[in-house]
Amino acid sequence: MEKKKFYITTPIYYPSDKLHIGHTYCTVATDAIARYKRLKGFDVMFLTGTDEHGQKIEEKAEEAGVTPQQFVDNIVTGERGVKDLWKLMNISNDRFIRTTDEYHVGAVQKIFKKMYDKGDIYKGAYAGKYCTPCESFWTESQLVDGKCPDCGRPVVDAQEEAYFFRLSKYADRVRDLLVNTDFLEPKSRVHEMVNNFIDPGLEDLCVSRTSFTWGVPVDFDPGHVVYVWVDALFNYTTALGLFNDKYDDYDEYWPADVHIVGKEIVRFHSIIWPAMLMSMDMPLPKKVFGHGWLLLDGGKMSKSKGNVVDPYLLSEKFGVDALRFFLMRTFPFGSDGNFSNELLIQTINTDLANTLGNLVSRTTAMVGKYFGGTLPAGSGATEDEKYLNDVYAQARESQSEVSLSFNFPEGDPVKYDVELITTALQMREKFEEQMESYAPHKALDEVFKLIDRANKYIDENAPWALAKDVEANGARLAHVLYNLLEATRLSGILLTPFMPESCGKLFDQIGAGEDVRTWDSAAQWGALHESTAVTKGENLFPRVDMEKALEELEQAEAAARKAVLPPIELEPQLTEQVDFDTFCKSDFRAVKVKACEAVKKSAKLLKFTLDDGTGTDRQILSGIHAWYEPEDLIGKTLVAIVNLPPRKMMGQESCGMLISAVHTEKGEEKLHLLMIDDAIPAGAKMC
Numbered sequence: 297m298e299k300k301k302f303y304i305t306t307p308i309y310y311p312s313d314k315l316h317i318g319h320t321y322c323t324v325a326t327d328a329i330a331r332y333k334r335l336k337g338f339d340v341m342f343l344t345g346t347d348e349h350g351q352k353i354e355e356k357a358e359e360a361g362v363t364p365q366q367f368v369d370n371i372v373t374g375e376r377g378v379k380d381l382w383k384l385m386n387i388s389n390d391r392f393i394r395t396t397d398e399y400h401v402g403a404v405q406k407i408f409k410k411m412y413d414k415g416d417i418y419k420g421a422y423a424g425k426y427c428t429p430c431e432s433f434w435t436e437s438q439l440v441d442g443k444c445p446d447c448g449r450p451v452v453d454a455q456e457e458a459y460f461f462r463l464s465k466y467a468d469r470v471r472d473l474l475v476n477t478d479f480l481e482p483k484s485r486v487h488e489m490v491n492n493f494i495d496p497g498l499e500d501l502c503v504s505r506t507s508f509t510w511g512v513p514v515d516f517d518p519g520h521v522v523y524v525w526v527d528a529l530f531n532y533t534t535a536l537g538l539f540n541d542k543y544d545d546y547d548e549y550w551p552a553d554v555h556i557v558g559k560e561i562v563r564f565h566s567i568i569w570p571a572m573l574m575s576m577d578m579p580l581p582k583k584v585f586g587h588g589w590l591l592l593d594g595g596k597m598s599k600s601k602g603n604v605v606d607p608y609l610l611s612e613k614f615g616v617d618a619l620r621f622f623l624m625r626t627f628p629f630g631s632d633g634n635f636s637n638e639l640l641i642q643t644i645n646t647d648l649a650n651t652l653g654n655l656v657s658r659t660t661a662m663v664g665k666y667f668g669g670t671l672p673a674g675s676g677a678t679e680d681e682k683y684l685n686d687v688y689a690q691a692r693e694s695q696s697e698v699s700l701s702f703n704f705p706e707g708d709p710v711k712y713d714v715e716l717i718t719t720a721l722q723m724r725e726k727f728e729e730q731m732e733s734y735a736p737h738k739a740l741d742e743v744f745k746l747i748d749r750a751n752k753y754i755d756e757n758a759p760w761a762l763a764k765d766v767e768a769n770g771a772r773l774a775h776v777l778y779n780l781l782e783a784t785r786l787s788g789i790l791l792t793p794f795m796p797e798s799c800g801k802l803f804d805q806i807g808a809g810e811d812v813r814t815w816d817s818a819a820q821w822g823a824l825h826e827s828t829a830v831t832k833g834e835n836l837f838p839r840v841d842m843e844k845a846l847e848e849l850e851q852a853e854a855a856a857r858k859a860v861l862p863p864i865e866l867e868p869q870l871t872e873q874v875d876f877d878t879f880c881k882s883d884f885r886a887v888k889v890k891a892c893e894a895v896k897k898s899a900k901l902l903k904f905t906l907d908d909g910t911g912t913d914r915q916i917l918s919g920i921h922a923w924y925e926p927e928d929l930i931g932k933t934l935v936a937i938v939n940l941p942p943r944k945m946m947g948q949e950s951c952g953m954l955i956s957a958v959h960t961e962k963g964e965e966k967l968h969l970l971m972i973d974d975a976i977p978a979g980a981k982m983c
């Protein structure tokens with residue numbers, strides 16, 4: 297039977313900076329969904345890539361003194377670039393598109409021409425605002441406090457001859473799509489789009505630029521480049537072969553089943569994208585899912601704020617799977633979530649080390665200790681348990697509810713077996729329901745219900761007590777351990793999309809072969825061969841020492857921050873001019889340090905007793921203790937401004953100010969007192 301197709305995409309990322317944990321979140325989520333669909337037997341096409349054109353890239357390249365192509369090549373294919381990151385994170389994309397790929401460029405030109413020929417793209421003049429970092433056009437009324445409504449940064453005036461797309465023509469159809477179908481989810485995003493963008497009136501969209509060149513040239517009008525979002529959005533179709541010979545599976549996979557995108561680009565995907573597809577008479581994607589942001593200290597991560605979290609650092613420290621798991625387990629996919637290193641370590645320790653890791657290591661250790669690694673024949677599912685399995689299988693088939701009631705005498709251990717097994721037999725369906733609603737965090741909750749139940753089952757059955765009398769309890773002990781292996785296997789199958797590598801190791805440890813790692817077998821209790829060889833291997837999820845790890849992370853993050861900081865930063869020069877007479881009113885003199893001591897209770901202040909040539913000592917306080925020890929300054933000749941009004945600091949008077957040179961080096965403030973030739977007498981005037 298031919299497999300059902302499933303086409304899923306991530307946004308294509310701007311290689312204007314190295315990617316951070318927010319991008320990783322989006323890609324890992326898409327990967328987990330793609331892997332889940334493959335597990336279910338779908339023929340999946342998973343596309344990701346990079347969106348390499350636009351003014352922002354052109355400007356960044358210029359700053360770096362390289363060509364735009366060299367600039368993006370470095371970030372996409374260079375060491376620790378985008379491709380390296382997805383490899384490290386075990387992303388299973390089937391295809392990777394770069395919008396600078398020739399086949400894509402040619403296809404975008406044809407697409408642009410087709411919409412132009414249809415009359416949906418026309419020439420006009422653009423006058424408005426442009427946010428370069430977001431590559432977004434805005435009207436005056438859309439600005440918030442005169443700034444970009446998406447990122448809050450300043451916008452620039454953009455005035456140029458441009459082509460426009462008749463977005464307004466498609467407003468009603470797009471509105472209908474959003475309001476009356478499940479095209480856009482979560483639903484909260486629909487209200488946002490309709491209320492903020494469609495109902496106030498959709499204006500035609502500027503779709504070409506002439507003020508820079510880094511883009512797809514409009515082939516019938518040299519000087520114009522296609523607006524980067526038009527170029528970018530069509531990647532989802534050119535990567536399948538639309539208008540190019542590079543690929544040939546457009547008919548197989550288009551329309552996409554889902555585009556996974558971050559909330560700030562929902563507008564492009566749910567309004568502009570369907571409108572352009574309508575113009576092209578192409579089928580619309582079935583769904584756009586707008587996920588939330590990972591925030592840091594309540595705000596969006598951004599390179600310019602210097603608060604990005606490096607996925608390389610975290611995966612090197614805690615392992616790729618632990619990071620993947622954390623991202624999916626902790627943050628509800630449709631909402632924003634606050635990232636913190638503490639939360640990451642807490643999740644690793646609670647869910648992975650204490651809960652899942654404990655189940656695996658205790659179970660495999662006990663099979664080893666009590667049975668030499670192989671359970672005896674007859675320890676597998678009982679006839680009653682097989683019956684239970686069939687009841688649930690039939691209910692799934694007929695889509696009906698199972699209603700069974702049991703009445704176990706107090707202390708009957710079969711009660712524990714039945715509770716464990718019924719939890720397990722319901723898990724896959726509940727998991728599936730959540731995954732199909734794009735709620736991976738809730739899907740994981742379902743798996744952890746079984747893992748928690750299994751850990752409780754260990755305590756209820758106390759295998760160590762059963763082992764004291766193997767003669768009498770050996771069969772029960774073996775059955776208890778078999779049930780634990782089964783619970784581990786079933787959980788492992790559903791955790792595989794999230795932690796592919798660790799789950800492979802988990803299966804190896806419990807002796808689960810390929811035939812019992814499948815989606816079908818995730819709903820079959822008793823499928824694990826009872827005489828399988830179990831080995832207690834490496835600890836799959838080691839516990840993390842929170843305090844130590846936080847300290848190490850802080851150091852590593854500080855070092856990484858320093859590495860990207862400019863080596864030397866200088867205060868900008870003042871542009872406001874002072875007239876000569878005003879300047880001459882400042883009296884700078886050579887002063888000699890007679891005594892110097894730290895001011896009590898102050899970490900910063902040093903108190904100087906200075907010879908200023910007048911015959912009377914001058915006292916100046918200066919906040920420079922971070923850079924100088926008092927004894928090192930005695931006898932030095934410095935420069936002071938002596939006609940500032942006296943002021944009190946920490947209860948002591950300061951008459952003047954010592955002059956220093958300041959700059960910032962790798963983010964650290966540096967200060968040097970101005971020291972002059974000792975041959976210069978105290979009191980000499982500087983002019």
Ligand code: ME8
Nearest residue numbers: 307308309310318319347528529557558559589590
């Ligand atoms: O938008 N938390 O590229 P991009 C969660 N080139 N997601 C985040 C995030 C965070 N802190 N920061 C970024 C673009 N993202 C376009 C896409 S598609 C045709 C073109 C997500 O590199 C962001 O929400 O700026 C977006 O979905 C994705 O990373 C790419 O962002």
